[in-house]
Amino acid sequence: KDSSLYMREDMRGQLKEASSATSKAISSYRNESDPDLDFLGQSCEAVGADELEEEPEMSWPIAIMKPNFLRHQHNKTNYNLVCETLQFLDCICGSTTGGLGLLGLYINENNVDLVRQTLETITEYCQGPCHENQTSIAKHESNGIDIIIALIVNSINPLGENRLDLVLDLKNNASKLLLAIMESRHDSENAEKILYKMRPTELVDVMKEAYTQDFEGEEDMDSVGEQIKPRDVGHNIYILAHQQSLRQSFGPGLDNDKDEALQYYAKHTAQIEIVRHDRSMEQIVFPVPNICEYLTEESKNRVFTTTERDDQGSKVNDFFQQFDNLYNEMRWQKKIRSEVRYKSGSLKLFDLVCREETLLNVIKSVTRNGRSIILTAILALFLVYFFSIIGFIFFKNDFQMEVDPLLASGKNF
Numbered sequence: 001k002d003s004s005l006y007m008r009e010d011m012r013g014q015l016k017e018a019s020s021a022t023s024k025a026i027s028s029y030r031n032e033s034d035p036d037l038d039f040l041g042q043s044c045e046a047v048g049a050d051e052l053e054e055e056p057e058m059s060w061p062i063a064i065m066k067p068n069f070l071r072h073q074h075n076k077t078n079y080n081l082v083c084e085t086l087q088f089l090d091c092i093c094g095s096t097t098g099g100l101g102l103l104g105l106y107i108n109e110n111n112v113d114l115v116r117q118t119l120e121t122i123t124e125y126c127q128g129p130c131h132e133n134q135t136s137i138a139k140h141e142s143n144g145i146d147i148i149i150a151l152i153v154n155s156i157n158p159l160g161e162n163r164l165d166l167v168l169d170l171k172n173n174a175s176k177l178l179l180a181i182m183e184s185r186h187d188s189e190n191a192e193k194i195l196y197k198m199r200p201t202e203l204v205d206v207m208k209e210a211y212t213q214d215f216e217g218e219e220d221m222d223s224v225g226e227q228i229k230p231r232d233v234g235h236n237i238y239i240l241a242h243q244q245s246l247r248q249s250f251g252p253g254l255d256n257d258k259d260e261a262l263q264y265y266a267k268h269t270a271q272i273e274i275v276r277h278d279r280s281m282e283q284i285v286f287p288v289p290n291i292c293e294y295l296t297e298e299s300k301n302r303v304f305t306t307t308e309r310d311d312q313g314s315k316v317n318d319f320f321q322q323f324d325n326l327y328n329e330m331r332w333q334k335k336i337r338s339e340v341r342y343k344s345g346s347l348k349l350f351d352l353v354c355r356e357e358t359l360l361n362v363i364k365s366v367t368r369n370g371r372s373i374i375l376t377a378i379l380a381l382f383l384v385y386f387f388s389i390i391g392f393i394f395f396k397n398d399f400q401m402e403v404d405p406l407l408a409s410g411k412n413f
Contacts, residue, residue, distance in 0.1 A: 068132055070125060082125050082136050086144040089118045093147045103150060104157045112159065112166045119148070119173040126180035134181050138190040145197055148174050152237060153202045168228045175236035182243055184282055195244050203241045204262075210234030211261035231264075235287045238265040242285055294333035299326060 070081045092115060094106035107115055122144075125133045137144060151174040160167040182191050213230035271285045303326070308318040353359045367373070391399070 068130065070133065071136060080136070082122075082133050083140055083142075085118060085122055085125070086137055086140050087142050089115070089122065089147055090142045090144055092118070093151075103154055104159060107156055107170070108159055109163060109166070112163075112170065116166075116170055116173055119151075119170070119177050123173070123177045123180045126177075126183065129180070129183045129185075131185070134183070134185065134190060138181055138193050145194060148177055149194070149198045152178075153198065153206050165228065168230060168233050171233045172228050172236060175233065175240055178240055179236070179243065184276070186280065191244055200241065200244070203237055207234040207237045207241070207265065208259070208261045210237070211264060232287075234261070235265055235268065238262075239269065239285050239287065242269070291327075291330045291334060294330040294337070295326065296329070296333065299329060 071083075072078050072080075092106070092111060093103060122137065126137065151170055156167045156170065178194060181194070185191070210230040210233050268288045268290065269285060270288050271283055273281050273283055275281055303319065303322060307315050307322075309315045353363065
């Protein structure tokens with residue numbers, strides 16, 4: 001049996017506990033709002049007989065895993081959790097008060113975690129992908145899309161001045177949400193709506209600014225996933241702009257080969273093609289971490305020639321089983337190369353002195369009277385030795401130090 005197709009026992013237990021907690025919480029909420037509706041035990045009584053024949057009865061924990069169930073629960077009163085969550089984001093970010101451009105006045109350290117969680121929740125609504133939820137978010141009458149775009153392109157001060165890490169986390173989640181809304185869409189409907197609400201030059205400026213913020217710092221790729229860096233946010237925005245350009249004209253600026261930031265993002269961006277269940281092919285664009293540059297050609301060839309490709313889907317499982325070894329090898333290669341650069345730095349500096357005429361003249365001016373310098377060093381050594389002997393003979397009492405006597409033998413220390 002393929003172990004990847006079966007859930008581990010500890011994960012199964014955690015899922016049951018999470019489902020039970022979710023069921024109790026939702027049941028309590030629904031009973032308070034509608035006491036006559038026993039949502040958990042009698043959910044099938046609220047639907048017609050025809051629907052009962054088409055779809056078997058399912059419990060709430062199982063049904064909530066269906067993306068469409070978030071919008072329509074087949075009950076007397078349906079709750080569109082997708083739109084409600086989007087409206088909630090609209091409220092906490094101050095859009096209802098007309099302060100869309102003043103996000104810094106509404107987002108602070110007290111509620112930034114709530115905003116981040118809301119963005120992540122809406123992103124999960126789109127996973128699957130669920131085209132209905134994507135369309136529901138993109139076409140909703142609230143300012144949800146405008147808020148998400150504003151979180152990306154606008155500065156969020158004074159929070160950004162004090163806690164830049166929190167602002168970067170928000171921008172990172174906002175860019176992922178826009179990508180999730182356009183995921184696996186063969187039409188350009190959602191992409192056009194998003195592009196209509198933002199200027200392409202804004203995205204280019206934001207990704208360049210993110211690259212500049214992270215340019216002076218040394219990137220530590222061993223901490224991938226632990227801390228969001230400005231360049232990571234800029235890379236997500238670059239992929240968003242790239243996805244937009246695939247669907248319609250993005251305008252000048254993204255294909256500027258002379259720009260250092262755009263060159264960096266283009267170099268560290270790759271794509272693959274996957275085949276969906278309906279036999280349609282989809283292009284997936286993703287960022288390539290810098291640490292991948294340390295993967296040797298020998299390891300690449302070994303993975304390519306030894307990965308199992310007999311059955312459909314076997315190569316993916318076999319590849320991920322080798323991931324830990326490949327990642328450790330890349331970290332080790334990076335450490336070795338950094339140490340080699342450090343040790344060779346002194347040799348390069350010496351070579352620079354030999355090649356540079358000005359520095360070479362400085363060395364010659366100091367070492368021209370070599371005999372005098374050596375004699376001076378010998379004289380200094382003699383003087384130090386001479387005064388040491390005099391001090392030991394005539395002033396040895398001044399160098400005595402009082403110390404505690406040793407404890408008698410047989411006593412415990």
